Amino acid sequence: MHGGGRKFFLIIALSVNLLILGFYKYQGFLAHNINLALGEEFLVDLQLALPIGISFFTLQAITYVVDVYRGQVQAQKNPLYLGMYIAMFPQLVAGPIVRYSDIEYEIDNRQVTLAGFAQGLRLFCIGLGKKVLLANTAGGLADSLLPLEASQIGFVGCFSGIAAYTFQIYFDFSGYSDMAIGMGKMMGFDYPRNFNYPYTSKSATEFWRRWHMSLGGFFRDYVYIPLGGNRVSTSRFVFNTMIVWGLTGIWHGAAWNFVLWGLYWGVLILLEKFFIKRILDKLPVAISHIYCIVLFFFGWLLFAVSGLSNVVEWTAAIFGAYGWLGTSTLWELQSWSYISLIPIFVIGSLPWAPWLRKKITAWAQGEVRCPVVSAPEKGNTSVPPCTIILPKGSASLSKERMVLAINIVVDVALTLVFVLSAMFVVSSSYNPFIYFQF
Amino acid sequence: MINRNVIFSLILCAIMFSPAVLFGLSSSNVITVPSWLSAEDSKWLAGGYEVSHIENHFNLDAFKSGELQSALEIEVGNNIPMKSAALLLSASLQRKVIEVSNVPFGWECYPTFYGSKKLYIPEANALCRMPAKGIGSFSNSTSSFGGKLALFAKDHPDVAFNVVLADISEHSSLNPAYDLSSNVFSSMQSRDILQDTCSGVDNVKVSFLQLDSLSEYYRNYYTTDHHWNGFGAARAYAALTGREAKFDSVVNDLSSIKMNGSSSREGLMFLNEPAREPRFNFSQIEVREDALPYVLQQDGARKIAENKKVAEFDFYHGWYGQSVPFEANGPGEGRALIICDSFGPGIQWLVANDHETTTVRFDMHVSISGDQKLCNILQETQCDEVYFVGHAGGFAHLLDRFPYYFD
Numbered sequence: 001m002h003g004g005g006r007k008f009f010l011i012i013a014l015s016v017n018l019l020i021l022g023f024y025k026y027q028g029f030l031a032h033n034i035n036l037a038l039g040e041e042f043l044v045d046l047q048l049a050l051p052i053g054i055s056f057f058t059l060q061a062i063t064y065v066v067d068v069y070r071g072q073v074q075a076q077k078n079p080l081y082l083g084m085y086i087a088m089f090p091q092l093v094a095g096p097i098v099r100y101s102d103i104e105y106e107i108d109n110r111q112v113t114l115a116g117f118a119q120g121l122r123l124f125c126i127g128l129g130k131k132v133l134l135a136n137t138a139g140g141l142a143d144s145l146l147p148l149e150a151s152q153i154g155f156v157g158c159f160s161g162i163a164a165y166t167f168q169i170y171f172d173f174s175g176y177s178d179m180a181i182g183m184g185k186m187m188g189f190d191y192p193r194n195f196n197y198p199y200t201s202k203s204a205t206e207f208w209r210r211w212h213m214s215l216g217g218f219f220r221d222y223v224y225i226p227l228g229g230n231r232v233s234t235s236r237f238v239f240n241t242m243i244v245w246g247l248t249g250i251w252h253g254a255a256w257n258f259v260l261w262g263l264y265w266g267v268l269i270l271l272e273k274f275f276i277k278r279i280l281d282k283l284p285v286a287i288s289h290i291y292c293i294v295l296f297f298f299g300w301l302l303f304a305v306s307g308l309s310n311v312v313e314w315t316a317a318i319f320g321a322y323g324w325l326g327t328s329t330l331w332e333l334q335s336w337s338y339i340s341l342i343p344i345f346v347i348g349s350l351p352w353a354p355w356l357r358k359k360i361t362a363w364a365q366g367e368v369r370c371p372v373v374s375a376p377e378k379g380n381t382s383v384p385p386c387t388i389i390l391p392k393g394s395a396s397l398s399k400e401r402m403v404l405a406i407n408i409v410v411d412v413a414l415t416l417v418f419v420l421s422a423m424f425v426v427s428s429s430y431n432p433f434i435y436f437q438f
Numbered sequence: 439m440i441n442r443n444v445i446f447s448l449i450l451c452a453i454m455f456s457p458a459v460l461f462g463l464s465s466s467n468v469i470t471v472p473s474w475l476s477a478e479d480s481k482w483l484a485g486g487y488e489v490s491h492i493e494n495h496f497n498l499d500a501f502k503s504g505e506l507q508s509a510l511e512i513e514v515g516n517n518i519p520m521k522s523a524a525l526l527l528s529a530s531l532q533r534k535v536i537e538v539s540n541v542p543f544g545w546e547c548y549p550t551f552y553g554s555k556k557l558y559i560p561e562a563n564a565l566c567r568m569p570a571k572g573i574g575s576f577s578n579s580t581s582s583f584g585g586k587l588a589l590f591a592k593d594h595p596d597v598a599f600n601v602v603l604a605d606i607s608e609h610s611s612l613n614p615a616y617d618l619s620s621n622v623f624s625s626m627q628s629r630d631i632l633q634d635t636c637s638g639v640d641n642v643k644v645s646f647l648q649l650d651s652l653s654e655y656y657r658n659y660y661t662t663d664h665h666w667n668g669f670g671a672a673r674a675y676a677a678l679t680g681r682e683a684k685f686d687s688v689v690n691d692l693s694s695i696k697m698n699g700s701s702s703r704e705g706l707m708f709l710n711e712p713a714r715e716p717r718f719n720f721s722q723i724e725v726r727e728d729a730l731p732y733v734l735q736q737d738g739a740r741k742i743a744e745n746k747k748v749a750e751f752d753f754y755h756g757w758y759g760q761s762v763p764f765e766a767n768g769p770g771e772g773r774a775l776i777i778c779d780s781f782g783p784g785i786q787w788l789v790a791n792d793h794e795t796t797t798v799r800f801d802m803h804v805s806i807s808g809d810q811k812l813c814n815i816l817q818e819t820q821c822d823e824v825y826f827v828g829h830a831g832g833f834a835h836l837l838d839r840f841p842y843y844f845d
Contacts, residue, residue: 334549336543336545337540418450426525434704436751
């Protein structure tokens, strides 16, 4: 097919995908804002139900179409396989955004092995535990505080609400990703990693290399680079960056606070590129970490609090506008009841697992020192989850047995996590009758 | 490594598929699943269960409306194995975490699990409710009730109106969480408003049994249920009438019963409260209904103890009666009408024992609403004494549910 014809079909395919996404996800938002601007009901809000996973599978379809156009992948002739790629259930609802090139080979050549199945199951248990035990628990506090007026709950309520949300969204999102990657692994697919301990970041730039990596990669490769990337004039570079981050924001939800959230990160990344990075490089690492924590804390405030006026109120409350407690008491805010979970939430956000694995492996192999490594980026194929593997002959028999015992203890712990998670899922739907109905 | 992968995979798959296997085996009567291994015990814990009627929802309309999905959820929920154990254990784990979190603060009470509306008071080994918020709206609504009652009473000078206010824990100032919360409305505030609005009306009497300490409170109210026990009801009746309720001892036959009432069920925390009730003499009361509560039955203490589920999870209503309307004849004089919520059963037999006829309506109950008028009810029952029995919330919301009640 000629270049012009290929481009035509590319444009058609992209337009259809984006129109469908735009229609279902943004029709109400557009209608509301156009009507507000015109002062009359010019467009009817159709109150459309959002098809499950439309934000994710639309981007996956776009990656396929563009990669075929670019010649990076072969067009899939089998519509069932293409449908399977786009609607693959593990990552349909919450990602990661899997590119066709990631699984092109695996569609026809994947192998379902016992080792892969068990590895996937382990990762699934980790993800389930993160989602049910950690995210849902943190979410309990966030859900109780976020709908309230800032003046009602003051600094303590607003701070603890956003802090709870910070942990909730990380464990929720990364938990779902782990479950999706784990389920894919069970079926022989190696999906890319989506989160790489983002809360250990030292800058906004680094944060977005660790948070929702598949989304960042999508906007980099399919929006930013086609716009020219950074190989353009400074003003165009700024424009490209703000477009990408505006789109990133609006992709997350049809509301102005999501746009604001996206632009917030865009501005920060630009400021770091031009000014702040030079300063950060000279600061102690601890200061850089605190700087980044403040950034993503306020970022989540923009993300979680609905309504721009509420965002202003909540920001004011964080800076003490409504006192420590607003009109509430410390007890009734219930933030105190989560204090003993803070160490668990913090540790859960840190790369203690790869650190511990490296330490144990180094100990078993008689190495005195071992470097701290961050987690691998793709698919965990090189490092199976929750498993320490010693190269043959690299450790003594007693140490090999010790490592085996550690691996077994880990399996027992994962089984416990699975059972606990199942229990917590059951209890979350408990809705007793006050008066006996029998 | 291979063995480890095999064993781990088998165990996880067994855990994942065992509920479906259990369901299949028990549905086809291959095995009989004990109640603790099924969802049966959890139905008693929840105080009931929804029937899914799933067979009626297998159609496109039900799918589009979401009814099919809801029915599936209900059906799955009704068949989760070991559901009761799962509920209690997960609540217990969360409670331990909350208890640890409370160490630096030393609050006198804390939620029984994250998001629970029930609080545990370690000092009293008792459960109570989260204080009810909204002092403004409660005050206005109570004032509206009191004002309309006063006007109504003036129009019916030959009828005596008695307001008996029960000190439910969500409105009790003895609740340790009361002083820890803001914008809360107490039973005493309700009493004060009712007394103020009904002052100067001779045929209205407002009564509230004021208790002085938490330990005294839980001698008169259950530690695992939100109702008063027989001692509390009797003292409340005595506070109203000036007459001591006649009982001379505790019903010893109930001592084997360990109750876990509504607060335990909702709070997912079993305290195994020993049942302890006064031995009233209700032998002269005749009730025109088929099912007598155990307090009226010959050998009722033994019978309720044999009905283990009711004894444990619904002792108050099992012993004193359900919140269903009825009429009774008694050895006393006069015709009484009791308009109450679920606090009514505890006191209704004391009233019935002092009147010739007693009619009981549960119009104060949160689940009842209508367009009835009290004047019509008075005409039907020909009563000369009306008892409003309930907690502060019941009085505040009666007119929301019966807007024409005092018309």
